[in-house]
Amino acid sequence: MDNRDWIVIGILFAVSFFFWTLPLQDNHLPFSEHDGAYIFSYGDHITYLGRTMNLIGDTPPSLGGWYAGYNILLGPRGIVYPPAYNIDYSLMQIFGGERIVPVFLFIAFTSILGCISMYVVMRKLFGFLPAILTAIPLMFSFREIMSYLWGQRHNTFAFVFIPLTAYSLYMALAAFYGDEKKKHLAYLWLYMLLLASSSLAHFSATAFLVIYSLIVIAFFFIAYRKLPALPSLWKQYLAMLGVFFFLTWMMYPIYFSGLGGDSGENPSVMAVATLFTWIDRPANNFGLNPAFSEYATSYPGYWTIGLLMVGIALLLFSKGTKKYFLLSGMVALYLVYHFPFFGLSTPDNYRIARFMMIEPYFFYAIMGVAIASLPRFIPLAKRGQQVASYALAIAFLAVVISTQGMQAYATLEQSYDGISRITPAQMELASWIESNVPAAEGVNILGTISYPKWRWIQILSRHYATQSYEHIGRYETVAEVKGWEPINSTFTHVAFDYSDLAAMGRADQIQQLQQLESQAAQNASIVYQTQLIRVYRYG
Amino acid sequence: MADNLISQLKMNRISIIAGIFFFLLVPSFFFGLTGAKAFIAIFLFFLLPFFLLFSHLPIERDETLFFSLFIGLVVYSQLLWTIDRLFHNIYLSIAVLSVALYGIGIFLVYRKRTTGS
Numbered sequence: 001m002d003n004r005d006w007i008v009i010g011i012l013f014a015v016s017f018f019f020w021t022l023p024l025q026d027n028h029l030p031f032s033e034h035d036g037a038y039i040f041s042y043g044d045h046i047t048y049l050g051r052t053m054n055l056i057g058d059t060p061p062s063l064g065g066w067y068a069g070y071n072i073l074l075g076p077r078g079i080v081y082p083p084a085y086n087i088d089y090s091l092m093q094i095f096g097g098e099r100i101v102p103v104f105l106f107i108a109f110t111s112i113l114g115c116i117s118m119y120v121v122m123r124k125l126f127g128f129l130p131a132i133l134t135a136i137p138l139m140f141s142f143r144e145i146m147s148y149l150w151g152q153r154h155n156t157f158a159f160v161f162i163p164l165t166a167y168s169l170y171m172a173l174a175a176f177y178g179d180e181k182k183k184h185l186a187y188l189w190l191y192m193l194l195l196a197s198s199s200l201a202h203f204s205a206t207a208f209l210v211i212y213s214l215i216v217i218a219f220f221f222i223a224y225r226k227l228p229a230l231p232s233l234w235k236q237y238l239a240m241l242g243v244f245f246f247l248t249w250m251m252y253p254i255y256f257s258g259l260g261g262d263s264g265e266n267p268s269v270m271a272v273a274t275l276f277t278w279i280d281r282p283a284n285n286f287g288l289n290p291a292f293s294e295y296a297t298s299y300p301g302y303w304t305i306g307l308l309m310v311g312i313a314l315l316l317f318s319k320g321t322k323k324y325f326l327l328s329g330m331v332a333l334y335l336v337y338h339f340p341f342f343g344l345s346t347p348d349n350y351r352i353a354r355f356m357m358i359e360p361y362f363f364y365a366i367m368g369v370a371i372a373s374l375p376r377f378i379p380l381a382k383r384g385q386q387v388a389s390y391a392l393a394i395a396f397l398a399v400v401i402s403t404q405g406m407q408a409y410a411t412l413e414q415s416y417d418g419i420s421r422i423t424p425a426q427m428e429l430a431s432w433i434e435s436n437v438p439a440a441e442g443v444n445i446l447g448t449i450s451y452p453k454w455r456w457i458q459i460l461s462r463h464y465a466t467q468s469y470e471h472i473g474r475y476e477t478v479a480e481v482k483g484w485e486p487i488n489s490t491f492t493h494v495a496f497d498y499s500d501l502a503a504m505g506r507a508d509q510i511q512q513l514q515q516l517e518s519q520a521a522q523n524a525s526i527v528y529q530t531q532l533i534r535v536y537r538y539g
Numbered sequence: 540m541a542d543n544l545i546s547q548l549k550m551n552r553i554s555i556i557a558g559i560f561f562f563l564l565v566p567s568f569f570f571g572l573t574g575a576k577a578f579i580a581i582f583l584f585f586l587l588p589f590f591l592l593f594s595h596l597p598i599e600r601d602e603t604l605f606f607s608l609f610i611g612l613v614v615y616s617q618l619l620w621t622i623d624r625l626f627h628n629i630y631l632s633i634a635v636l637s638v639a640l641y642g643i644g645i646f647l648v649y650r651k652r653t654t655g656s
Contacts, residue, residue: 001601006558014565025569050630052623087616090629095580101570102577109581110612120605164609171598186596190606197613247617 005123008132012119016112016139020148022412024104029427031104031416034455036151038066041459042081043089043103048462052087053079055250061439064464064489066455073257082200082251085154107157111148114160115139118361121167125322126369129393133368134361137400140408142298143357146289149415152354158202159357165194165209166216170325173220176228177321185236192240196247203255204351208358212332219324272341279337279356286353293353298360300403308363311370326369329362371396418503419449422456425499429533433461433493436527442489443535444468447497447513449504464489472516473523474538492538494520499532585611588637591644595651615640 023031030040045060046052053059059077071078089103096102115138122131138144147156172187195213198205220228229237274280281293291297295305312330315323336355339345345352375388422430426448433443442464448454451467458465466477466489476490496517501510520536528535562582566574589607596603615636623632 003554005601006554010558010561013562017565018569021569046629051627052620052629052632054624082617083620084613084616087619088612091580091584091616091619091633092577094629094633095584096573096577098573101573102580105566105570105574105577106581109578113609117605117609120601124602161609164605168606182597186598190593190596190598190610193610193614194606197610200613200617247614 001120001123005119005128008135009116009119012116012135012139013112016115017108019139019408019412020108020112020145021105022409023149023415024101024108027417027421028101029422029424030100030456030460031421032149032151032153032452034151034452036153037452037455037459038063039081039086039151039153040089040103042079042083042086043093044099044459045462046087046090047093047099052083052090055079055253060459060462062458062462062464064442071254071257073253078254080254081154082248082254084197084200085157107148107153110157110160111144112139114144114163114361115141117160117163118365121163121325122365122368124167125170125325126365127372129372129389130365130368133371133393133396134365136397137364137404138360140400140404141357141360142404142407142411143292143360145408145411146292147354147357149411154202155204155354156357158198158205161194161198161201161205162209162212162358163361165191165198166212166325166329168194169213169216170321173216173228174321177220177224177226181230181233185233188236189240192244193247196244199248200251203251204354208332208336208355211335212328215331216324216328219328220321223321223324274347275338275341278334279352280340280347282348284348286348286350288350288353293356297407298356298404299363300399304363304367307367307370310374311366311368314370314373315366326362326366329358330366333359333362367396419500422453422460423499425530425533426453426457426497427460428530429495429497429528429535430457430460432528432535433457433463433495437461437463437493439463440490441492442466444471444491444494445497446472446494446516447499447501447509449500453500466491469516472520493527493535494524494538495528495533495535496520497533502532581608584633584637585615588615588640588644591648592640594644595647 030037032040041060041062042053055078056074057077059079067080071080088106092102092106093099096105115135118138119131119135122134144156144159168187168191172184172191175181175183175187195206195209198209217228279293285293295302312327315327333355337352339352340347340349371392372389375385375392378385378388380388437443439462443458443461443466445454445457445465445467446469448457448467454465454467468475468477468491471477471491472494474490474492476488478488496513498510498513501513517534517536524536524538526534527537559582563575563578566578568574570577586604586608589611590603593603593607593610594600598606618640619629619632619636622636623629626632626635
């Protein structure tokens with residue numbers, strides 16, 4: 001890569017950073033659905049403790065029975081993710097000196113690494129034009145943006161490892177068959193470390209990468225009729241396996257001793273006919289917003305399928321091994337989309353949909369190859385073909401920016417505005433709870449409009465919280481814990497939060513809440529009072 | 540040592556400084572000092588120690604940069620967790636791990652410069 005590439009990478013970084021931090025630029029309070037709050041609590045708890053968490057019995061008390069009972073070996077308070085990603089949050093908090101913004105900057109930065117790494121990889125393998133044609137659309141990758149906004153942090157983070165991991169394996173194989181033993185080993189070590197890293201981030205990336213790896217190895221094996229391993233290197237291979245297991249040993253009890261909380265509702269496998277489709281979207285769209293899995297939201301139009309087909313055809317008929325890098329991705333995607341057919345998942349499992357975040361990496365890369373290559377078939381001088389390539393590329397990018405770019409901007413700019421995320425008043429409430437409510441006691445938060453918001457209050461207050469309109473007063477509840485002794489929670493405080501309802505002008509709901517508050521006022525004492533939020537304590 | 544790294548990256552000193560400055564400038568433009576500190580942390584914890592460690596590998600230096608960042612993002616914290624089983628103090632563990640990683644990395648760069656291997 002030359003200075004031109006560094007300028008492009010700088011621009012990619014600056015523009016994508018601007019886009020992906022749009023939800024944070026005017027409002028420094030946290031945003032996401034409840035998953036994001038849950039994940040945030042782990043890193044936040046590490047900073048609070050001043051040490052990293054043990055595997056067992058060390059999760060944030062604020063989580064209570066939330067997702068508990070998931071793991072047979074680690075118990076209801078065993079950690080549910082390998083610790084590395086959560087520790088990253090803590091490092092950001094410690095070094096950034098703030099609780100929220102540094103973590104969210106880290107989340108945004110790691111989410112945009114996919115487009116930057118695809119630029120690097122495509123530049124190395126296919127040249128400047130395909131690289132830029134891949135990276136710019138990926139800045140606006142709608143599926144990644146949605147996952148980022150919703151808060152599926154581990155998944156989004158893990159998938160950005162795919163381009164570089166795939167590239168390191170490709171380079172290891174290319175070096176092996178090119179008789180460059182030192183390079184082969186270097187890339188293989190890097191591949192192992194990246195595979196371990198992606199596994200520690202989220203296992204779905206590993207599932208994809210293992211399948212991808214087998215396919216790309218098979219392609220090379222078919223091409224060279226020789227296995228890509230040397231008996232004389234057995235010590236190196238053994239050392240790699242040793243380092244891999246040293247780094248990842250704790251992920252096995254975390255990932256593989258769950259009680260099957262992930263199974264879909266429909267146990268039937270896919271019909272054979274679905275093998276002839278690219279992906280079989282169930283009627284419920286995997287339980288997600290349909291926009292996530294629709295082709296039209298992730299690509300500028302259905303006409304790009306033609307471009308994709310041209311790209312695949314060009315790759316199939318091209319010489320050399322570089323095509324294996326992209327074609328293996330397509331085959332691996334097809335296989336993970338069809339996991340239900342092989343009995344490895346259920347047709348409506350949302351985890352199948354999450355693999356769709358990987359798809360734009362390969363689709364846009366193949367489209368980029370097609371656009372850069374097509375003018376070669378025009379009967380023009382080489383210079384004329386080059387001009388035609390750039391003209392096509394500019395036209396394609398103009399369409400992408402005017403459709404995907406505008407969509408990404410609108411989505412990120414409008415996300416979690418106003419009261420759709422935790423407000424300063426609610427943040428203040430969380431801080432008060434943290435400082436004034438005994439650690440063993442929980443808070444019933446009434447009036448706050450959405451499930452993710454009171455979950456955020458719960459996490460930020462470092463206390464277990466609920467939202468129960470049936471139990472106004474001191475009460476105890478038992479969390480649903482599968483296969484383990486139940487977790488008791490005692491709620492002594494009730495918060496009446498009128499701030500959201502007042503902002504929405506919901507007079508009738510305010511009146512209902514006031515009636516509940518007047519009941520509470522007879523039996524409890526007021527301990528916190530602002531203009532729109534009051535907290536009562538029951539004895 | 541710095542000259543060696545710069546020459547390995549095939550970029551001149553001004554480009555390197557401009558690159559790092561830009562990497563810190565963009566977040567600080569939008570988020571002030573907090574933005575700069577967050578990206579200094581990313582640079583110091585995740586990128587630089589692994590860049591030093593991998594600088595002796597027979598691969599292109601620009602590749603080393605990206606491999607270091609990605610691997611550092613997880614492996615640094617995973618090693619930190621492992622060390623913290625011993626110390627139960629994240630600050631002490633950060634110090635010990637950073638000294639170890641930077642120490643080994645600088646040694647490898649020094650050895651490469653002096654012996655070429």
